[in-house]
Amino acid sequence: MSSIIALIAHDRKKDEMVAFAQKHSAILSHYHLIATGTTGARINQATGLEVQLMQSGPMGGDSQIAAQVVAGGVTAVIFLIDPLFAQPHEPDIQALLRICNLQQTPLATNLATAEAIMPSLSPA
Numbered sequence: 001m002s003s004i005i006a007l008i009a010h011d012r013k014k015d016e017m018v019a020f021a022q023k024h025s026a027i028l029s030h031y032h033l034i035a036t037g038t039t040g041a042r043i044n045q046a047t048g049l050e051v052q053l054m055q056s057g058p059m060g061g062d063s064q065i066a067a068q069v070v071a072g073g074v075t076a077v078i079f080l081i082d083p084l085f086a087q088p089h090e091p092d093i094q095a096l097l098r099i100c101n102l103q104q105t106p107l108a109t110n111l112a113t114a115e116a117i118m119p120s121l122s123p124a
């Protein structure tokens with residue numbers, strides 16, 4: 001049974017992610033949440049939601065989430081990407097995007113898409 005949601009946000013998107021998690025905390029609370037380190041800590045502080053923390057993105061957190069997608073059980077990845085800022089770990093980011101596409105895992109890389117897929121994640 002798929003029951004994991006992964007949450008990731010680049011630095012200049014973290015406030016957006018926190019607001020998103022607050023808005024949708026009722027839905028998110030039904031899932032096992034995993035997140036890159038800093039994003040997950042911010043979400044936990046702001047919402048009280050339990051979040052399994054991976055490494056920070058630049059330290060391999062995106063790769064850990066990619067491995068979880070391969071392992072199975074990830075219902076969706078919400079990854080708020082900063083399109084205006086180069087990341088030192090760009091290869092890891094591209095690998096995560098590729099793995100999601102390979103595995104047919106729903107992947108939102110901007111807030112508009114994240115909002116659009118949330119109704120489909122609402123538990124019956």
Ligand SMILES: O=C(CO)COP(=O)(O)O
Nearest residue numbers: 036037038039056057058
């Ligand atoms: O860099 C990231 C994703 O590529 C996010 O990592 P943090 O949540 O640790 O800042």
